[in-house]
Amino acid sequence: MNVTRREFGKLALGGLSSAVGISSLGSRDASAATTATAGANRSLIEGVQFGLQPYCYHDLPMTRENRPLLIERLLANGMGMVELMSPWVEPNFRTPGVTPEQAREKLRQWRLNVAPDYYLAIKKEFDDVGITVFTYYVDFRTSLRDSSDAEVDALFRAGQTLGAKGCVGSMWLSAAQRLASFPGKHGMFLGLHNHANLSDPDALSSEESFIKALSYSPDFKAVLDVRHFVAANGDCLGFLERHHSRVASVHLGDRRRNNGRSTPFGEGDAPLIEILRMIRDNQWSIPAIIEFEHGTLRSGVEEVQLMFDYCKRALA
Amino acid sequence: MKRTNADSLRRLVLCCIGSLGLLATSGAGADPSTAGRSYNAEFLGPVLDDSLIQHGKETYVVAGCAYCHGVNLQPLGEAADLMRSPMVGADDNGNVIGPVVRAGFPQTLSLSPMPQYSDLSEQQIIAIARWIHYARQQGRYKELVAAPDRRGDAAAGRDYFARACSACHSTERDLARIGRTYDRQKLRAQILAPDALNRQTSFKVDRRGDAKSLGRQRHGALLENYSKEDVSNLVSYLQSAR
Numbered sequence: 079m080n081v082t083r084r085e086f087g088k089l090a091l092g093g094l095s096s097a098v099g100i101s102s103l104g105s106r107d108a109s110a111a112t113t114a115t116a117g118a119n120r121s122l123i124e125g126v127q128f129g130l131q132p133y134c135y136h137d138l139p140m141t142r143e144n145r146p147l148l149i150e151r152l153l154a155n156g157m158g159m160v161e162l163m164s165p166w167v168e169p170n171f172r173t174p175g176v177t178p179e180q181a182r183e184k185l186r187q188w189r190l191n192v193a194p195d196y197y198l199a200i201k202k203e204f205d206d207v208g209i210t211v212f213t214y215y216v217d218f219r220t221s222l223r224d225s226s227d228a229e230v231d232a233l234f235r236a237g238q239t240l241g242a243k244g245c246v247g248s249m250w251l252s253a254a255q256r257l258a259s260f261p262g263k264h265g266m267f268l269g270l271h272n273h274a275n276l277s278d279p280d281a282l283s284s285e286e287s288f289i290k291a292l293s294y295s296p297d298f299k300a301v302l303d304v305r306h307f308v309a310a311n312g313d314c315l316g317f318l319e320r321h322h323s324r325v326a327s328v329h330l331g332d333r334r335r336n337n338g339r340s341t342p343f344g345e346g347d348a349p350l351i352e353i354l355r356m357i358r359d360n361q362w363s364i365p366a367i368i369e370f371e372h373g374t375l376r377s378g379v380e381e382v383q384l385m386f387d388y389c390k391r392a393l394a
Numbered sequence: 395m396k397r398t399n400a401d402s403l404r405r406l407v408l409c410c411i412g413s414l415g416l417l418a419t420s421g422a423g424a425d426p427s428t429a430g431r432s433y434n435a436e437f438l439g440p441v442l443d444d445s446l447i448q449h450g451k452e453t454y455v456v457a458g459c460a461y462c463h464g465v466n467l468q469p470l471g472e473a474a475d476l477m478r479s480p481m482v483g484a485d486d487n488g489n490v491i492g493p494v495v496r497a498g499f500p501q502t503l504s505l506s507p508m509p510q511y512s513d514l515s516e517q518q519i520i521a522i523a524r525w526i527h528y529a530r531q532q533g534r535y536k537e538l539v540a541a542p543d544r545r546g547d548a549a550a551g552r553d554y555f556a557r558a559c560s561a562c563h564s565t566e567r568d569l570a571r572i573g574r575t576y577d578r579q580k581l582r583a584q585i586l587a588p589d590a591l592n593r594q595t596s597f598k599v600d601r602r603g604d605a606k607s608l609g610r611q612r613h614g615a616l617l618e619n620y621s622k623e624d625v626s627n628l629v630s631y632l633q634s635a636r
Binding site: 248276281336340 | 502513
């Protein structure tokens with residue numbers, strides 16, 4: 079299929095109505111699959127496993143109370159895999175009248191004391207509708223600054239009980255160093271998620287910084303956020319070619335180079351189609367976790383569907 | 395320009411999507427009690443009466459600013475607080491915000507630096523700045539009008555008045571009896587946002603640049619930069635004009 083990216087974008091845009099057609103098909107699949115047989119297969123497209131980074135539903139606050147709605151939306155989008163983020167799981171202690179320090183302490187105590195059954199029940203919610211929790215995303219940025227080893231262990235145990243293969247966090251080099259010994263203890267990996275900061279020497283953003291961070295532990299894997307990698311002027315295809323055996327997943331989104339902005343799929347500089355075909359043609363087991371930060375007037379469900387449909391076309 | 399273009403456009407879009415079945419059949423679909431719930435494009439809040447401002451808001455959202463700075467300027471994560479930023483307070487129609495946004499903040503310790511928006515047009519910058527100022531004025535009005543009514547320093551209020559208000563007002567002329575016209579609470583509200591200026595921007599040729607539009611613009615800028623003390627001081631000073 080010889081379609082240039084520009085034509086492809088037009089195709090995808092012009093095809094809004096047919097895209098929506100596909101999506102309603104997808105959601106019928108989804109409701110049929112509540113028997114849990116489909117699982118991650120629901121979003122296995124031409125050998126590429128898709129999932130969602132559920133920060134995407136910008137119009138749905140991330141709270142554990144909203145988790146049923148999250149699940150409903152994942153099904154609406156035909157997703158069989160998710161990178162679950164901790165706010166969907168943990169209580170929110172940041173309520174009016176509570177200082178950030180008090181909230182932090184309450185969260186810490188909660189993490190240290192919660193029974194495994196709590197996480198098992200959540201795993202069951204996802205199992206019951208056939209959604210695989212691939213990874214557990216934790217905000218190490220706020221957790222690590224003042225956390226004990228016991229709390230970090232508790233986070234990995236939580237991820238493991240949820241059925242995740244690894245924990246994921248936005249990472250910087252000194253934090254990665256501190257975390258090196260943890261994932262192995264729990265039989266998990268730690269996925270290092272990059273951003274686009276090229277000015278802070280401690281940031282994880284370039285290929286060099288990835289190589290350095292990955293060298294700290296064999297249990298570290300790259301969660302290559304192609305959007306930020308492109309904004310940091312990285313070479314996504316080259317990175318995958320060279321490091322695919324250490325890549326846990328890609329976060330799939332579009333952005334412009336030179337610290338440019340996030341864009342709808344096909345309007346930025348990320349070679350999304352090429353990345354997906356590279357994963358497909360090499361039969362790599364690297365899930366593509368769809369994520370977006372760009373602005374839109376569409377609801378999260380509609381926007382995710384447009385992006386997912388774009389990917390399906392890329393692999394058709 | 396009553397109910398706005400944006401409004402009818404939104405309705406059109408909603409009804410198209412509805413008829414295409416996304417809204418109706420999405421979700422676990424089978425359960426009618428959840429059908430359609432929260433799948434709407436109204437998450438930005440109700441459509442505003444002034445389409446100019448609504449357009450600004452939508453431009454701000456589409457550019458992605460809301461994702462980090464919040465639709466109503468409640469910042470998420472590490473983003474700067476545009477409700478309090480002195481840079482925004484000093485901006486006039488995008489003259490400060492524009493260059494900052496076009497360049498981004500690549501030199502930073504924040505995890506995810508503010509991106510550059512070198513591709514935004516002049517009009518987009520103006521629209522975005524318009525929304526930021528509108529939202530900031532709404533937010534600060536709410537906060538300042540509700541601030542506890544501490545007795546201010548009338549002398550400091552007089553100095554502030556001489557500096558910032560006397561080009562247009564005088565306690566000898568137009569505001570000579572203002573302390574008798576309003577009680578403290580209403581006076582505070584009138585200083586923050588005078589009723590007489592509370593109209594849509596007019597593009598009538600002979601209204602552009604008239605006293606009211608200048609006053610509206612100036613009062614907006616003042617509102618964005620008052621401290622609580624400034625307001626109490628002004629109230630105490632103008633209370634004495636009877």
